[in-house]
Amino acid sequence: MLNPSSSPSDNPEPEVGWMARIREGDMDAFRLLVETHQARVIGTISKMLGSDAEAEDLAQQVFIRVWRSAPRYQPTAKFTTWLFRITRNLVFNELRRKRHFSDQSEETPEPIERAEKEPDRVLLGEELQNAIQAAINQLSESQRMAIILRRYEEMPYEEIAKVMGTSVPAVKSILFRARAELRERLAKYLN
Structure with a gap:
């Protein structure tokens, strides 16, 4: 009320x-x-x-x-x-x-099929986006939710904590572990 x-x-x-x-x-x-x-x-x-x-x-x-x-x-x-x-x-x-x-089992993204010749840069961008989404999908539910709310919804830590029913330090820890996993899974794209 x-x-x-x-x-x-x-x-x-x-x-x-x-x-x-x-x-x-x-x-x-x-x-x-x-x-x-x-x-x-x-x-x-x-x-x-x-x-x-x-x-x-x-x-x-x-x-x-x-x-x-x-x-x-x-x-x-x-x-x-x-x-x-x-x-x-x-x-x-x-x-x-x-x-x-x-x-x-874990789903992996299907390879990008080209109907016509495209520049390598465009393909690399699409491949990277697919790899990022696949890596995010492999995170735990709480890690995925925290990453999506922070990165895509641009929510502050305090609001993410309320949405997830946890504390701000817990959210920061979840995000830290999620980012570490993403860095590991996307290492070949980050070098």
Whole structure:
């Protein structure tokens, strides 16, 4: 609930006002919220799962969860922290579900096929991007989430800690280990 001494309009985050309106069933406020955050949520999920189609499906679940949670929403932290915590929980649930029902081994990216002759530099750039994504996909769930939130979402350590339900020193440690693993896996590209 909102603090009785403040109104949604006093808060610099428009999401707080939108959530108050969504609590009352306002579909226009919900549409604004989804339009504002959908791309970031889908992007984060896609980087975690490696599939755009799955990312869109899971993003729908994230926003359904936001709608259903609106009556209990407390603006005690940034809205995006709350939103990405929901995203994180659903992604981790999906990864656990996949691991439970799948016997598949580590997937490796398929080699780049050229339909036409391209400059070596472009191919090297694509190869590097594929190698980076493959290396990120091999990280543990928590390392992958921390890297994505820090690198792609540009979140500060404090917000990542809130999203992940841990401390700032723990986030820094997770990122340190993740970067070390990435450096090791990408060594041939870094020299």
